[in-house]
Amino acid sequence: MxxxxxxxxxxxxxxxxxxxxxxxxxxxxxxxxxxxxxxxxxxxxxxxPEKTSFFDKYLGPKSVVANEKFKARWLMAVPPFLAHLCIGAPYGWSAVAGHLSKEYGFVCSAANDWTLAQVSLPMSVVFFLHGLSAAALGKWQMKVGPRVAMGLSGLCFGGGFALTGIGACTHSLPLIYLGFGVLSGTGLGLAYTPPIQALMTWFPDRKGVASGLTIMGFGSGSLLFVPSVNYLISKFAKMPTYLGQTLDYTLKDGKMFASLSDGSLAEVVYANAADLAKLSHKGLSEGYYIVGSGSTGATSALMVIGAVYSAAMLTAATLIRVPHPKYTEEMNKSMATVSTGTPVKVERNVHVDTVMRTPQFYGLAATLLCLGSGGMGLLSVCKPLMADTFGGLLPDIVTASFASSYILMLSVGNLGGRIGWGVLSDYVGRRKVFHMFTFGSLGLYLSFPFIVSQIAQTKSALPLAIFCGTTSLAVSFMGGVYAILPAYEADLFGPKYVGANHGRMLLASSAAAITGPSMILSLRNMGEKSAINGLLEKVDPAIFQQKFGVDISQADELIKAKTMTINKLMEIVPANVQDPTPFMYNTSFYSIAGLMSVAALAHYMVGPVNPEYxxxxxxxxxxxxxxxxxxxxxxxxxxxxxxx
Structure with a gap:
């Protein structure tokens, strides 16, 4: 029974x-x-037939299925590109970080201002949450469909910028990290894979082009963000109060205080020519400025940009579509044989619950970690790197606007790599292109210290142009990795679960977001401290006393209060002493080159997936x-x- x-x-x-x-x-x-x-x-x-709910009709996976007669697949690249254009903004974060590090001092950092490392690391947090949220929510995204995921992403991403603006206004570093780092990072992760997967369904015959077109928007996000935020900051900025080139002041815990006309004491900072050269504002003079009397304009700029990004991403979520099943059937029939008549390999798929048991997953993840660390590290400090390293060597060329333009140069490299290397991979294969990324990056990072030394020796624009070109090429390799990786995973693990599988792969991107910027900033800080100590050994104590008003034994207090910097020490050291600033990043370049050797080895070991998976x-x-x-x-x- x-x-x-x-x-x-x-x-x-x-x-x-x-x-x-x-x-x-x-x-x-x-x-x-x-x-x-x-x-x-x-x-x-x-x-x-089941009764269709409101969610399924307007928001669910079925709501994004295109009409049976709609076949304009190139038009469907617009919503994914628009969404990625917005979420690519964090690559230009260094344009904001410099202003946030001078929110009180304006012309230079005051004692209570955040350090460059503190305001640069939110970029690491946003990309860390990008990979973490994409991995954790990959299955949920497949369940609810791209419209819900992208709509929620728009609210999180734009809301994160607005919260960051509030954090800048209230001078709350936790709000900066919570807003731009956590909230915007979660929004980035939510909107990253659904547009890629949606567009790849329109281009089963050109997966590399489809992923490249989408992620091209991600790479070009800073091309929109940097000029926009610079324009808004210039409009909302308020100039600080100028007190003159000479001033009687008293020192307290390394800070400078001056007596005002009403008898009150106010903290002041001194800006020399090197400090003013790093600013985009014109008409400012060397001398003393009252701390907190001006505003960089970052608060209002971030809030406006947050609102614009939310609106744009909600629009993209409304317009996103996937092809009708009949379109997919027609494409599959047309792809049944290649032009030579050879049968196409039968599609094989590795389930999302199985993919992390394959050695190929970890080989690609290690490659992504190393290449991503290098590119993200460069992008996190590109503006201060250009201004600090070459501003003193070539002051007529490396101005504040040139440093901002350097961000755009790297962004162009990022953008070009995402589309160019993606197209190339469709013709020569993903594996060969990835070999070019790993071995090419190793040579590039090893060459950077030599190029810097040539600029320091010759003070010529030619090696500076070479440096800009080679660093842009290195960033293009990172962009190419992100563009090709979804198609590479589809080749290895099958296209069926590429969205969820790629979400798990982005865990390596999260690690890269922390590793690269943290490594460069930590090594830079170590180099800066070593350079200051070296200069102090060469300074005449009497001249130091005359310049800063205290004995040289109290230099640590001045360093902590940001009253004494390398460019201010260079004013009183002997004339034959070389400025150590251009060489502060050399250790970082060599360290990243070591990561590239690991990437080359890891990718070399990636082979076909065992059929048992x-x-x-x-x-x-x-x-x-x-x-x-x-x-x-x-x-x-x-x-x-x-x-x-």
């Missing part, structure tokens, strides 16, 4: 699965008379049937089998 029940239930489950797949022909598989009246009624009920038809069928059986019947089946 028990065996008969089990058999009957198995037959019913099979029919239930067929009715879901082919509702009109479900009962052709089995004679209805072999089932009881109750089972027949249950199967007949499941054959009826592929999904089989039996597993798919078994999993699908089990998923369709109600939980109560699963328990009854289990009890019947146990008793039998």
């Amino acid at each position: 028990h065996l008969h029940n089990v058999s009957l239930r198995s037959v019913a489950n099979t029919v239930r699965l067929n009715s879901l797949r082919h509702p009109l022909s479900s009962f052709s598989v089995i004679d209805k008379r072999s089932l009881s009246q109750t089972q027949t009624a249950k199967l007949s009920t499941q054959s009826l 592929y999904e089989t038809e039996e597993n798919i069928e078994s999993k699908s049937i089990t998923d369709e059986i109600p939980e109560s019947e699963k328990l009854v089946d289990a009890a019947d089998k146990k008793s039998s």
